[in-house]
Amino acid sequence: xxxxxxxxxxxGGSAGWMTAAALAKSIQxxxxxxxxxxxxIGTAGVGEATIPPIRQFNQMLGIDExxxxxxxxxxxxxxxxxxxxxLLGRSYFHPFGSYGRPFDLVQIQHWWQRxxxxxxxxxxxxxxxxxxxxxxxxxxxxxPDPRHVLSTYDYxxxxxxxxxxxxxxxxxxxxxxxxxEGKVLSVQQNADTGFIESLTLDSGEAIxxxxxxxxxxxxxxxxEGALKTGFDDWTHWLPCDRALAVPGETVxxxxxxxxxxxxxxxxxxxxxxxxxxxxxxxxxxxxxxxxAAQILMSHLDGAQRAEPRLxxxxxxxxxxxxxxxxxxxxxxxxxxxxxESTSLHLIQAGISKLLAYFPDLDFDxxxxxxxxxxxxxxxxxxxxxxxxxxxLTTRTDSELWLLRADADPGHAAxxxxxxxxLRQAHPRRHGPLxxxxxxxGAHGADELxxxxxxxxxxxxxxxxxxxxxxxxxxxxxxxxxxxxxRVHRAALPGCPGMMVTTC
Numbered sequence: 160x161x162x163x164x165x166x167x168x169x170x171g172g173s174a175g176w177m178t179a180a181a182l183a184k185s186i187q188x189x190x191x192x193x194x195x196x197x198x199x200i201g202t203a204g205v206g207e208a209t210i211p212p213i214r215q216f217n218q219m220l221g222i223d224e225x226x227x228x229x230x231x232x233x234x235x236x237x238x239x240x241x242x243x244x245x246l247l248g249r250s251y252f253h254p255f256g257s258y259g260r261p262f263d264l265v266q267i268q269h270w271w272q273r274x275x276x277x278x279x280x281x282x283x284x285x286x287x288x289x290x291x292x293x294x295x296x297x298x299x300x301x302x303p304d305p306r307h308v309l310s311t312y313d314y315x316x317x318x319x320x321x322x323x324x325x326x327x328x329x330x331x332x333x334x335x336x337x338x339x340e341g342k343v344l345s346v347q348q349n350a351d352t353g354f355i356e357s358l359t360l361d362s363g364e365a366i367x368x369x370x371x372x373x374x375x376x377x378x379x380x381x382x383e384g385a386l387k388t389g390f391d392d393w394t395h396w397l398p399c400d401r402a403l404a405v406p407g408e409t410v411x412x413x414x415x416x417x418x419x420x421x422x423x424x425x426x427x428x429x430x431x432x433x434x435x436x437x438x439x440x441x442x443x444x445x446x447x448x449x450x451a452a453q454i455l456m457s458h459l460d461g462a463q464r465a466e467p468r469l470x471x472x473x474x475x476x477x478x479x480x481x482x483x484x485x486x487x488x489x490x491x492x493x494x495x496x497x498x499e500s501t502s503l504h505l506i507q508a509g510i511s512k513l514l515a516y517f518p519d520l521d522f523d524x525x526x527x528x529x530x531x532x533x534x535x536x537x538x539x540x541x542x543x544x545x546x547x548x549x550x551l552t553t554r555t556d557s558e559l560w561l562l563r564a565d566a567d568p569g570h571a572a573x574x575x576x577x578x579x580x581l582r583q584a585h586p587r588r589h590g591p592l593x594x595x596x597x598x599x600g601a602h603g604a605d606e607l608x609x610x611x612x613x614x615x616x617x618x619x620x621x622x623x624x625x626x627x628x629x630x631x632x633x634x635x636x637x638x639x640x641x642x643x644x645r646v647h648r649a650a651l652p653g654c655p656g657m658m659v660t661t662c
Contacts, residue, residue: 160519160521161519161520161521162188162190162519162520163190163369163370163517163518163519163520164189164190164191164369165190165191165193165367165368165369165370166182166190166191166192166193166368166369166370166371166372167193167194167195167358167366167367167368167370167371167372168192168193168194168195168371168372168374169194169195169343169358169371169372169373169374169375169380169381170194170195170196170373170374170375170376170380170489170491171194171196171324171328171338171374172196172320172324172374172376172489173320173323173324173327173489173503173506174374174376174488174489174490174491174506174509175194175196175324175372175374175489176194176324176327176328176331177216177327177503177506177507177510178372178374178488178506178509178510178513179192179194179327179328179331179336180220180327180330180331180334180336181216181219181220181510181513181514182336182513182514183330183331183334183335183336184219184220184221184334185514186517191337192331192335192336192337193336193337193338193339193366193368194331194336194337194338194339195338195339195340195341195343195358195360195366196338196339196340197340197341197342198340199342200342200378207317207318207319207320207429207431207436208236208239208315208317208416208427208429208436208497208500209236209315209316209317209318209500209503209504210255210315210499210500210501210504211255211313211314211315212504212507213315213316213503213504213507214314214315214316216507216510220327220330222326222330227316227318227326228316228318230322230323230326231316231318231319231322231323231326232318232319232322232431232432232433232434233316233317233318233319233431233432234316234317234318234412234414234430234431234432235298235314235315235316235317235414236255236314236315236316236317236414236415236416237254237255237256237289237290237292237293237298237312237314237414237415238252238253238254238255238256238289238290238293238415238416239252239253239415239416239417239418239499239500240252240253240293240413240415240416240417240418241253241418241419241420241548242417242418242419242420243419243420243421243554244418244420244425244548244552244554245551245552245553245554246552246553246554247554247556251282251283251284252284252287252289252290252293252294252415253499254284254287254289254290254293254312255289255312255313255314255315256287256288256289256311256312256313257287257311257312258271258283258286258287259271259286259287259311260311267286268283271283271286287311287312288308288309288311288312289311289312289313292312292414293413293414293415296412296413296414297414298314298414300314301313301314314414315500317416317429317430317431317436318431319431319433320503339360339364339366341360341361341362341364342360342361343358343359343360343361343380344359344360344361345358345359346358346359346380346381346384346385347359347365348385352483353386353483354483354484354522355368355371355381355385355386355483355484355485356368358371369484369520370484370486370518371484371485371486372485372486372487372488372513373485373486373487373488373491373492374487374488374489374491375491376489376490376491377472377490377491377494378491379477379487379490379491380491381485381487381491382477382479382480382482382485382487382491382492383477383491385485386482386483386485388477388478388479388482388487389477389478389479390473390475390476390477390478390493391475391476391477391478391493392473392474392475393474393475393476393542394473394474394475396474396542396546397474397495397496397542397545397546397549398442398444398445398559398562399424399440399441399442399474399496400442400443400444400471400472400473400474401440401441401442401443401448401451401469401470401471401472402438402439402440402441402469402470402472402496403438403439403441403448403451403452403455403467403468403469403470404436404437404438404467404468404470405437405438405455405456405459405463405464405465405466405467405468406434406435406436406437406463406464406465407434407435407437407459407460407461407462407463407464408434408435408460408461408462408464409430409431409432409433409434409435409460409461410435410460410461411430411460412430413430416428416429416500418498419458420554421439421441421454421458422445422446422454422556422557422559422560423441423442423445423446423450423451423557423558423559424439424440424441424442424446424451424559425439425440425441425498426438426439426440426454426455426458427440427497428460434464435459435460435461437455437458437459438455439451439452439454439455440496440497440498442559445557445558445559448469452467455467472494473494474494474495474496475493475494476492476493476494476535476538477491477492477493479527479531480492480493480509480530480531480534480535481527481530481531481534482527483522484518484522486509486513486530487509488506488509488510488513489505489506489509490502492505492509492534492538493538495538495541495542495545496545498545498548499541499544499545501541505537505538505541508534508537509534512530512533512534516529516530549563550563
């Protein structure tokens with residue numbers, strides 16, 4: 160087995176330096192890592208809100224939390240508060256944690272539904288410790304004692320993505336990562352295989368490599384510009400295609416991200432130590448840039464600190480994140496609006512797969528195929544969860560919300576996602592990652608409860624037991640995969656009346 164000795168990362172920013180830092184930490188052998196970036200090109204500069212797995216990434220690198228928060232001007236985050244999404248004047252909280260505790264092996268949403276039907280349930284948020292702390296502007300580290308109520312939540316961070324990239328740059332360069340300043344003028348490919356062999360910079364220098372990581376952002380210089388990989392456009396499901404970003408003075412410091420909805424999109428509000436990050440994500444089909452800027456500026460908590468910056472994007476993903484000897488990580492692999500703060504998480508997920516499936520010079524197609532399959536599944540889960548926010552709305556005050564609310568599961572605005580039998584074939588050496596993927600599932604009942612209850616959509620209640628032929632592992636003749644439509648509608652075995660989430 161011939162080992163890869165030269166890795167080239169194109170692009171800095173969060174994606175490039177997170178990748179460089181992780182590789183420098185993880186590859187304990189002779190391997191040259193070179194990162195190419197240009198100060199002239201800059202970075203997208205968004206993605207300042209995160210979800211809890213970012214803590215594991217920092218811990219893997221050995222980064223001290225207090226030092227990290229000082230260096231990145233960061234703050235702590237218990238969840239996301241959504242305003243005006245289900246109905247004007249209504250809000251709900253997406254916590255990093257659970258609602259209450261299971262009782263008799265039954266999750267709290269089932270008990271809550273019974274109380275709601277009887278007319279004496281409080282809002283679901285009131286059963287959540289994360290929200291109890293967040294609404295009071297309080298925070299404490301979770302308790303390690305599972306019997307303690309403070310063990311029922313997790314947390315993440317808000318931070319300055321530019322400062323985070325700078326911190327990781329120092330970390331990576333201290334561990335032998337070489338940084339090269341320059342812009343790529345041309346890409347040299349092998350005439351027979353199409354593999355990239357080297358990159359020629361504007362300085363005339365040629366950077367040779369065996370594995371290339373494309374972190375060039377929306378430009379996708381290698382994965383698309385050189386390899387013409389192709390792109391799956393999801394605009395028909397998620398029509399927002401622009402964002403305006405502007406920093407403002409911090410007035411209300413909250414331990415959560417705020418995401419109020421507007422007539423043609425939504426706004427993010429992210430409190431940092433030195434400023435508040437603000438942005439307006441919207442659809443240009445329903446609103447022009449001037450109107451979007453007016454809405455954004457009229458909803459700032461404090462004085463603006465710069466002029467709004469326009470970002471154009473197309474929602475979707477590359478048909479392959481790994482093509483030949485190029486792996487795309489970050490915005491070069493695709494784009495999803497950051498409604499659930501998943502931008503940096505997708506970078507982290509890409510890095511995790513890179514480390515788990517790290518190739519040798521044979522570039523086994525089985526490995527790249529599995530990498531692409533897992534990557535597609537991850538991003539499509541997040542895509543569907545974001546679509547759920549729009550689809551379950553009851554707002555009818557603008558064209559965008561009318562379009563989203565009128566869409567049914569058979570409409571092009573909602574992807575058709577039937578349950579599928581789990582495919583067990585997998586390269587044996589990557590079993591642990593596969594097990595984690597199976598255990599995690601798409602989105603748990605807690606996640607769906609969070610999205611549905613605040614939008615006045617109660618899960619359907621069924622009182623029928625699962626027929627034998629619809630139970631897992633029993634097809635029409637008692638063997639083979641179940642009929643997905645029957646499993647989707649059936650009640651859980653042994654629990655008559657337990658609700659089953661359907662959309």
